[in-house]
Amino acid sequence: MRSVAEQLEILRRGVEAIVPEGEFLKKLGKSVSTGIPLRVKYGIDPTGIDVHLGHTVPLRKLRQFQELGHTAVIIIGNYTALVGDPSGRDETRAKLTEAQVEINAKDYLTQVGRIIDLDRAEVHKNGDWFGKWSFLDVLDLTRRMTLGQISARDDFAKRIAAEKPVYLHECLYPLMQGWDSVEIKADVELGGTEQLFSLMVARNLQVEQGQAPQIPMTMPILVGTDGTRRMGKSLGNYIGVAEPPESQFGKIMSLPDEPMRQFFTLLTDIPLAEVDRLLAPGVNPRDAKEVLGREIVRQYSGLDAAEAAAQAFRKRSSGEDPDVIPEVILSRDQLDENGQILIPRLIVALGLESSTSNARRVIEGGGFNHGEDRSILINPKVSIVVTDGLLVRVGKRKIVRVRLG
RNA sequence: GGGUGGAUACCCAAGUGGCUAAAGGGGCCAGACUGUAAAUCUGGUGGUUCUACCUUCGCAGGUUCGAAUCCUGCUCCACCCA
Numbered sequence: 001m002r003s004v005a006e007q008l009e010i011l012r013r014g015v016e017a018i019v020p021e022g023e024f025l026k027k028l029g030k031s032v033s034t035g036i037p038l039r040v041k042y043g044i045d046p047t048g049i050d051v052h053l054g055h056t057v058p059l060r061k062l063r064q065f066q067e068l069g070h071t072a073v074i075i076i077g078n079y080t081a082l083v084g085d086p087s088g089r090d091e092t093r094a095k096l097t098e099a100q101v102e103i104n105a106k107d108y109l110t111q112v113g114r115i116i117d118l119d120r121a122e123v124h125k126n127g128d129w130f131g132k133w134s135f136l137d138v139l140d141l142t143r144r145m146t147l148g149q150i151s152a153r154d155d156f157a158k159r160i161a162a163e164k165p166v167y168l169h170e171c172l173y174p175l176m177q178g179w180d181s182v183e184i185k186a187d188v189e190l191g192g193t194e195q196l197f198s199l200m201v202a203r204n205l206q207v208e209q210g211q212a213p214q215i216p217m218t219m220p221i222l223v224g225t226d227g228t229r230r231m232g233k234s235l236g237n238y239i240g241v242a243e244p245p246e247s248q249f250g251k252i253m254s255l256p257d258e259p260m261r262q263f264f265t266l267l268t269d270i271p272l273a274e275v276d277r278l279l280a281p282g283v284n285p286r287d288a289k290e291v292l293g294r295e296i297v298r299q300y301s302g303l304d305a306a307e308a309a310a311q312a313f314r315k316r317s318s319g320e321d322p323d324v325i326p327e328v329i330l331s332r333d334q335l336d337e338n339g340q341i342l343i344p345r346l347i348v349a350l351g352l353e354s355s356t357s358n359a360r361r362v363i364e365g366g367g368f369n370h371g372e373d374r375s376i377l378i379n380p381k382v383s384i385v386v387t388d389g390l391l392v393r394v395g396k397r398k399i400v401r402v403r404l405g
Numbered sequence: 406g407g408g409u410g411g412a413u414a415c416c417c418a419a420g421u422g423g424c425u426a427a428a429g430g431g432g433c434c435a436g437a438c439u440g441u442a443a444a445u446c447u448g449g450u451g452g453u454u455c456u457a458c459c460u461u462c463g464c465a466g467g468u469u470c471g472a473a474u475c476c477u478g479c480u481c482c483a484c485c486c487a
Contacts, residue, residue: 165483226432227443236415236432254442286441317442358434361449365435380455395435396442 001035001069004028010064014057014266016193016218019200024215027187031070040065041186041214043075043126043177044112046104051111052238053296054222054231057266058190059115061219065188072121074112075180076105079130083173114241114300126180141175144205150174153197178202186214193218222266227256245297249309252293257285260292268295321391321399329405330386340383343368350402352394359394367395 007028018024031038042062044055066072081101105125109118150156150171159166174197181189181202189199199216206213221230224237231238239251255263264275270291278288290310297306312322328350335341341349344359347368353359360380362368369376370384370392377384390402 250442257441257443284440285443289441289443313442353434355452357452357455358450360455362435365448366437367435 001032004032007032007068010068011061011217013272014219015061016220017196018215018217019196020215023213024188024217027212027215031187037070038065038187039071039073039185041073041075041181041184041189042191043077043080043180043189044108045077045081046101046108047081050233050238050240050242051108051114052231052233052240053263053267054224054238056115056241057219057222058192059112060267061190061217063116066117066120072116073184073186074116074121074123075184076108076123076125077177077180078102078105078125078127080126080173080176080180083169083176111241122184124180124184126176126183129179129183130176138172141179142172144208145171145175145201147171155194174198174201175205178205181214182206182209182211185211187212188215188217190217190219192221194221220262220266223259223262225251225255227259239296241300245301245305245309246312248297248300249293249306249313252296253286253289253313255289260285260288263292264288268292268299270295316396325391325399325401327401327403329403332404335386336383339385339387341386342381342383343377344380346384346386346392347394350392350400352392352398352400362394369393 004025008025012018027038030036040062042058062072062074078098078101081104082098109123112118151160151166153174156166156170177198178201180186182205186202186206189202191199196216196218199214199218203213203216223229224231224235225239226235226237229235229237239248243251252263261275261279264270264278265272277283278291279285290313293313294306294310297309316322330346330349334345334349343363344353344356347353347359347362348356353362359368363380364378366376366378368378370390372391374393386402386404388402388404391399392402393399
């Protein structure tokens with residue numbers, strides 16, 4: 001096992017806060033001297049299907065702990081998911097059914113396995129214990145926190161101030177999450193910055209149960225592809241770990257310049273000195289994004305896929321057609337006796353736009369061209385002759401080869 | 406139980422009888438530009454057989470030449486007081 005100093009250097013990268021840090025050092029020191037690994041908890045609620053880069057921030061940290069010889073303990077919050085994490089929310093989460101949560105949980109685990117070594121990790125569902133609880137047990141848990149403590153919490157305080165509803169079940173969330181730590185005897189718990197409240201609740205519960213309190217370690221919240229708001233499924237600004245390479249790469253390239261440092265720090269192991277060099281003034285930010293994009297794609301799909309994605313992107317941005325052009329079959333009866341079709345109809349028939357009205361607007365805006373010579377037509381009333389193999393482009397990204405069928 | 410406020414297009418949010426397919430912002434799409442699918446700028450953003458027509462403002466009726474706007478009933482939501 002590596003020394004405390006060595007471990008700390010790796011573990012500190014990208015971390016927002018370790019509270020209290022001194023206590024963490026002691027735990028780490030004890031672990032090094034006794035050879036007993038730390039139990040590092042990370043809880044994830046299976047509320048959706050897509051694990052995105054935002055989730056990978058703490059997961060990557062967990063992976064680092066694993067690589068240093070510590071024990072990763074993953075909590076699948078199948079019961080907390082039924083409540084909905086109020087953290088960072090200004091609204092109540094939508095209710096999930098137990099069945100949905102069950103399906104999600106399974107799917108989550110396979111995705112998480114892309115980052116964590118699941119063979120070496122402990123995985124628990126918090127339904128394993130909460131499912132056995134009686135109402136009296138619940139009452140006993142609620143006895144441990146006051147309304148004042150709950151409502152002092154930033155998320156709730158904001159909602160109360162904004163006259164938005166705060167439901168009782170949401171108040172249970174931090175207590176449940178805290179109790180998970182008691183059950184698995186956590187030494188460290190990872191979470192986003194906003195999780196600090198919940199992570200601290202666990203300490204009190206653990207002490208009451210005669211355990212040493214866990215050390216919350218918080219990670220910054222990754223911003224989404226819009227560069228401002230947190231990355232999240234509901235905001236539609238996320239990059240999923242299971243997304244195709246080209247899509248991941250493209251989204252990285254279309255990131256605003258500002259959040260790049262955060263992405264490098266939190267999502268890669270590229271040395272920070274190297275990151276400084278890439279982001280230095282005078283260096284084309286595009287190049288930095290390309291490095292970032294390759295690295296992200298490499299992590300999930302390998303080096304070859306990363307290279308291919310970068311190539312495809314370069315081609316496309318220089319105006320060339322990509323190597324692989326999707327083919328769409330167009331029925332011959334869509335054409336008139338001269339083999340022609342109205343452009344808006346063609347675009348809709350090929351699935352490039354959702355309605356002829358919308359297609360017309362795009363055409364009038366100059367977003368349509370076709371064929372090898374890329375002739376642009378801006379009159380939506382024009383019909384064109386469609387031959388087998390015709391290339392049809394709408395905007396920069398939508399290109400299709402017509403197959404007459 | 407009492408009171409108040411609310412339900413508008415993908416989201417937020419104006420609009421309280423005609424000039425409203427419905428302000429503004431966000432998002433998204435397209436175009437220009439470019440060191441980038443960044444930033445900036447421009448245009449667009451219900452549908453169709455498209456200089457016109459059809460459908461839309463919680464639901465159902467009604468008044469009116471004409472309603473997102475007025476009336477009646479209903480459903481849903483929130484907040485406040487108890």
